[in-house]
Amino acid sequence: MMSLRVKLRRIGVTRGPVLLSLFFATVGTTAVMAQWQYRAVPGRGQKVQEVGDDFEDPEWSYIENFPKSSSNIDHDERLPAGISKNNRIYESTYRGQPDIIKRVATPVGGLPRSHWSLALRSRVTGIPGAPSRKMQQDDLLVNVTSIVGPVPVSKSPSVVARVFLPPFQQWERRTGASFGFRAELEGGSMQMGTHRGFFSTSRRMMRKQEAYWPGFFIQFNSKSDGQNKIDSALLLIRAGTQGEDIPGPTITQTGWWTLGMSFTPDGSTHFYASPGVDPLTEKDHIVTTKPYGHTAERLNTFFFNVVNQDDGRTWSTEWIVDDPALYLNSR
Numbered sequence: 001m002m003s004l005r006v007k008l009r010r011i012g013v014t015r016g017p018v019l020l021s022l023f024f025a026t027v028g029t030t031a032v033m034a035q036w037q038y039r040a041v042p043g044r045g046q047k048v049q050e051v052g053d054d055f056e057d058p059e060w061s062y063i064e065n066f067p068k069s070s071s072n073i074d075h076d077e078r079l080p081a082g083i084s085k086n087n088r089i090y091e092s093t094y095r096g097q098p099d100i101i102k103r104v105a106t107p108v109g110g111l112p113r114s115h116w117s118l119a120l121r122s123r124v125t126g127i128p129g130a131p132s133r134k135m136q137q138d139d140l141l142v143n144v145t146s147i148v149g150p151v152p153v154s155k156s157p158s159v160v161a162r163v164f165l166p167p168f169q170q171w172e173r174r175t176g177a178s179f180g181f182r183a184e185l186e187g188g189s190m191q192m193g194t195h196r197g198f199f200s201t202s203r204r205m206m207r208k209q210e211a212y213w214p215g216f217f218i219q220f221n222s223k224s225d226g227q228n229k230i231d232s233a234l235l236l237i238r239a240g241t242q243g244e245d246i247p248g249p250t251i252t253q254t255g256w257w258t259l260g261m262s263f264t265p266d267g268s269t270h271f272y273a274s275p276g277v278d279p280l281t282e283k284d285h286i287v288t289t290k291p292y293g294h295t296a297e298r299l300n301t302f303f304f305n306v307v308n309q310d311d312g313r314t315w316s317t318e319w320i321v322d323d324p325a326l327y328l329n330s331r
Contacts, residue, residue: 039270039288042158042260043280045329050147052325053088055116060103061085067128068096068138074127087147089118092139098122098306100318101140107164109256110322111277117164117322122306123315131312135176141303142324150186150298156329158262159183159302162277164320165218165254168231171317172308173224179319180305181259182215182238187267187294211300214238214269214291216259217245217307220317237271239289248286249273258284261302262329267295302326 053060065082072095082091082101091097100121106114125136142159144151151157161181172178188209217236221228235248251257253275260272260280269291274284290296302324308316 038264039282039285040156040158040262040264040329041280041282041285042262042270042272043160043325043327044158045156045327048148048326048328051088051144052142052323053084053086053118054114054323055103055118056114057086059085060116062089062101064097064101065091068099069093070096070127073132073136076127078128088143090141090143092141092303095137095139096125097140098138098316099124104320106322107256107320109277110164111162114322117162117320119318119320120304120306121316121318122308124310124312125306125308125316126310132310133312134310135307136310137177137180137305137307139303139305141301142326144299144301144326150300151326151328152298153263153267153296154265154330156262156264157299158260158327158329159299159325160258160260160280160327161302161304161324162322163218163257163259164322165233165251165257166318166320167254168220168233171220171222171231172314173222174309175220175222175225175228177217177236177305177307178220178233178317179218179307180215180238181302182213182305183261183263183269183302184211184213184300185263185269185291185294185296186211186298186300187296209297210294212243212292212294214271214289215261215302216248216271216273217305218251235273235286237287239269239271239287239291241290241293243292246287246289260284263296263299267297269296 062084069077071077077093082097098120102119104119106117122138126132219234221232233251236245237248262270270288271286272280272284
């Protein structure tokens with residue numbers, strides 16, 4: 001089986017307030033349209049049945065193929081990569097997969113008629129057998145490209161997943177990012193580059209095409225560090241034009257949450273989240289941006305991150321996910 005590879009960037013957490021606003025220009029009395037053409041609520045339109053998983057198949061299993069990859073640190077992919085028996089979920093050969101990938105009974109409050117979900121947990125998030133004692137992450141990807149190919153944003157794709165947040169006393173006892181739900185997009189941005197002509201070389205703004213990885217992180221603010229009076233969590237949106245994190249809603253309600261991203265033909269990414277498992281609506285919109293300054297052109301995959309302190313002993317928080325899905329909402 002051909003290995004599937006997606007390179008993912010290292011997590012960084014920024015702090016401080018961020019002003020979220022829509023910009024409108026006015027010429028005389030005529031208002032010019034907002035910076036995006038329209039917003040598409042994730043989860044609307046046609047569900048792509050070939051992509052994603054509900055984990056209900058009694059024959060569902062995952063082939064770990066340990067030891068896992070850590071090529072982001074030591075350039076060792078340790079092939080073959082892990083992959084589910086149904087070819088729908090697979091290991092990133094850049095960072096490697098969670099140590100535990102296990103089908104479990106759906107916690108109370110999950111999707112109607114959902115009996116099974118997927119538990120993710122890690123102890124070794126860096127190089128196997130060589131703890132870095134730094135924050136590291138594992139990645140588990142949803143297979144999109146080898147099933148339906150890259151999805152152009154002209155089809156207004158969106159991705160949705162349900163995530164179970166355990167009670168705060170069960171989280172890894174540190175302040176920092178703990179879980180991520182992200183997408184890999186490809187798109188262009190204007191960057192300063194070198195143009196080499198026949199007689200001269202000059203610097204000018206040029207369009208550069210590359211992959212980038214917007215999404216959500218769930219940050220735990222632990223009272224164990226002495227700086228927080230109570231345990232709480234914060235939804236961080238990896239959406240700034242420089243790749244920085246935008247603070248989203250404070251999480252006071254654990255249990256099930258629904259996270260979603262949509263990608264529209266104008267190249268924008270739209271972020272939505274709400275507690276519970278009900279379908280997302282426009283009132284769940286958090287922010288719309290062009291992350292990293294890129295204009296999205298196609299969606300390659302979407303994936304989960306599990307993060308811990310990689311000390312060789314401490315387990316990450318156990319995360320349970322259900323029904324990761326891809327939708328198309330062409331207009």
